[in-house]
Amino acid sequence: DTAVSQTPKYLVTQMGNDKSIKCEQNLGHDTMYWYKQDSKKFLKIMFSYNNKELIINETVPNRFSPKSPDKAHLNLHINSLELGDSAVYFCASSQLKSMNTEAFFGQGTRLTVV
Amino acid sequence: AQSVTQLDSQVPVFEEAPVELRCNYSSSVSVYLFWYVQYPNQGLQLLLKYLSGSTLVKGINGFEAEFNKSQTSFHLRKPSVHISDTAEYFCAVSKKAAGNKLTFGGGTRVLVKP
Numbered sequence: 001d002t003a004v005s006q007t008p009k010y011l012v013t014q015m016g017n018d019k020s021i022k023c024e025q026n027l028g029h030d031t032m033y034w035y036k037q038d039s040k041k042f043l044k045i046m047f048s049y050n051n052k053e054l055i056i057n058e059t060v061p062n063r064f065s066p067k068s069p070d071k072a073h074l075n076l077h078i079n080s081l082e083l084g085d086s087a088v089y090f091c092a093s094s095q096l097k098s099m100n101t102e103a104f105f106g107q108g109t110r111l112t113v114v
Numbered sequence: 115a116q117s118v119t120q121l122d123s124q125v126p127v128f129e130e131a132p133v134e135l136r137c138n139y140s141s142s143v144s145v146y147l148f149w150y151v152q153y154p155n156q157g158l159q160l161l162l163k164y165l166s167g168s169t170l171v172k173g174i175n176g177f178e179a180e181f182n183k184s185q186t187s188f189h190l191r192k193p194s195v196h197i198s199d200t201a202e203y204f205c206a207v208s209k210k211a212a213g214n215k216l217t218f219g220g221g222t223r224v225l226v227k228p
Contacts, residue, residue: 004157031214033215033216035216040220041152041202041220041221041223042218042220042221043158043204043216043218043221044218045215045216045217048214048215056215090157090158092158092216094214096214102148102160102163103160103214103216104160105150105157105158105159106157107156107157108156108157
């Protein structure tokens with residue numbers, strides 16, 4: 001009964017490969033996010049979708065492409081992976097038009113590019 | 115744009131001693147304030163949040179925080195820590211107009227010593 005689940009938890013891949021990370025939430029929230037945590041633990045938002053529409057798109061290389069097939073899923077596809085993409089990627093969800101603006105986070109996907 | 119500064123990157127503390135983690139923010143508009151905890155190799159878990167009302171907020175695991183608008187601070191405190199409180203703590207802000215996007219501080223690592 002995990003609220004926000006991401007797969008895979010660990011991903012090791014070579015430079016130049018293309019990979020995807022999947023995220024699903026069963027909280028009924030209308031908004032989902034991708035955050036990146038770098039090696040110094042700094043967390044920064046990448047994207048956000050509200051009801052399948054992109055609402056936040058920070059300065060992220062266009063090799064990163066989010067896709068939201070429905071409001072319970074937000075996947076992250078990364079093309080031509082680079083060493084600098086190594087990080088922990090967190091998915092999160094919240095209810096946008098709500099007094100309770102808490103974001104729930106997944107367990108993270110540790111991506112290592114070699 | 116808003117920003118969050120956590121003044122201490124690391125706080126060592128003895129078991130059963132009190133701890134305070136400092137957080138200052140800057141924003142041109144009213145914000146919501148959050149503290150999240152990240153245990154090793156885990157996702158982020160909400161400790162507490164300030165949306166409005168009483169400036170003293172109580173959270174889980176015996177933590178509390180006080181919102182000070184004039185000093186733009188939201189410091190986190192616990193009167194007596196346990197070994198299990200060893201973790202990374204993140205202060206974050208969001209404004210409702212920005213899609214509930216969280217802007218995080220750099221994190222404070224709390225190391226509880228026996």
